[in-house]
Amino acid sequence: MNCSCFGASTQRQKRGVDLVHQDTAGCSTAKTKNISYSELRRATNNFHQSNKIGRGGFGIVYKGTLRNGMEVAVKTLSAESRQGLREFLTEIETISDIRHPNLVELIGYCLDGTNRILVYEYLENKSLDRALFGSSTSNVKLDWDTRAAICLGTGTGLAFLHEELVPHIVHRDIKASNILLDKDYKPKIGDFGLAKLFPDNITHITTQIKGTTGYLAPEYVMGRQLTSKADVYSFGVLLLETVSGRSSGSGTWQGQKSLLESAWEFYEEGKLLELVDPEMGDFPEKEVLKYIKVALFCTQEKANRRPIMSQVLDMLTRNIKLNEEELTPPGFFQDSGGFSSTQLKLKSSESSTSHQMSSVPLTITQVTPR
Numbered sequence: 001m002n003c004s005c006f007g008a009s010t011q012r013q014k015r016g017v018d019l020v021h022q023d024t025a026g027c028s029t030a031k032t033k034n035i036s037y038s039e040l041r042r043a044t045n046n047f048h049q050s051n052k053i054g055r056g057g058f059g060i061v062y063k064g065t066l067r068n069g070m071e072v073a074v075k076t077l078s079a080e081s082r083q084g085l086r087e088f089l090t091e092i093e094t095i096s097d098i099r100h101p102n103l104v105e106l107i108g109y110c111l112d113g114t115n116r117i118l119v120y121e122y123l124e125n126k127s128l129d130r131a132l133f134g135s136s137t138s139n140v141k142l143d144w145d146t147r148a149a150i151c152l153g154t155g156t157g158l159a160f161l162h163e164e165l166v167p168h169i170v171h172r173d174i175k176a177s178n179i180l181l182d183k184d185y186k187p188k189i190g191d192f193g194l195a196k197l198f199p200d201n202i203t204h205i206t207t208q209i210k211g212t213t214g215y216l217a218p219e220y221v222m223g224r225q226l227t228s229k230a231d232v233y234s235f236g237v238l239l240l241e242t243v244s245g246r247s248s249g250s251g252t253w254q255g256q257k258s259l260l261e262s263a264w265e266f267y268e269e270g271k272l273l274e275l276v277d278p279e280m281g282d283f284p285e286k287e288v289l290k291y292i293k294v295a296l297f298c299t300q301e302k303a304n305r306r307p308i309m310s311q312v313l314d315m316l317t318r319n320i321k322l323n324e325e326e327l328t329p330p331g332f333f334q335d336s337g338g339f340s341s342t343q344l345k346l347k348s349s350e351s352s353t354s355h356q357m358s359s360v361p362l363t364i365t366q367v368t369p370r
């Protein structure tokens, strides 16, 4: 597969390997525009409250207009966030030289004294979580065609990261709030602060668990084994959220069940359409059913049973019958109170084990040659 919109330079290849084996502090920012703090202060009307468009784990996000008239999202790193600094550098290193229609463009950055700021292209319709689960006033009631296009665009961006880029990139934090929507609701994947670069001879790395409850693949949570299949799992959860209009993060649906758990139960009972967002309006049943089933293929407990992203796209777009005899139950865990130091219970139809999750420094402890 080739993508003409990105030149995967050998320099990038080399820098990627360096990043994985060194600390992020060694990153190079040669290709990214350095924007002065005074320019960003001017662009955001002195970081005025009325320019504020959101707040994430990293800090506050403002809307701004650069001198050349370009509208941007200005993401400020809060001073107390040490973890944020690592993610700040990772983000610059990972996506500074990547351009793809389904990835948010990093326009520039600012490193000035204690100020650390990332500057992105501004996406008019903000994030998918707002569109899907926002308050009734902000909820735009996305129709099926728009939802399907959002899934396909996001899947295309992920396939590009996993299968076309060298080194490959595993995003590690695919979730609705990291999918941004342009004025036509075209999706772009953002927030590469947790991303990992995978040089060619490495199939998985063992790393500290990062990401968002509700989207985390079981082998990653339980065994800290990170491969691109962890993103495939998160993408499956995202598909379910997009079809159902329900957040996996809200934890419960139908009593104590997660969205994925409910989806599997509906599947087994042959009433999958009960999952569909009642706000969606008319929809093509066969196609929607296929999307839900593909989501179940993506969230199977065993990572090696999940398709790779280009196969996921084929399953979604081509008129092929899914081989449901091959489909195995999903793996998921329940988070019983706070994520970082919790008791996680692996739940599947085959196993039920308790594990204490430990927090260890970010290191590669194992590499497996292909």
Ligand SMILES: Nc1ncnc2c1ncn2[C@@H]1O[C@H](COP(=O)(O)OP(=O)(O)OP(=O)(O)O)[C@@H](O)[C@H]1O
Pocket: 053, 054, 055, 056, 057, 058, 059, 060, 061, 073, 075, 104, 120, 121, 122, 123, 124, 126, 127, 130, 177, 178, 180, 190, 191
């Ligand atoms: N490029 C952008 N264009 C428009 N709005 C944006 C952009 N980037 C972020 N936002 C808005 O700002 C909000 C906060 O974004 P941010 O990426 O900091 O956090 P998050 O993804 O919501 O949470 P976390 O940092 O915990 O993952 C988003 O939910 C979105 O609504």
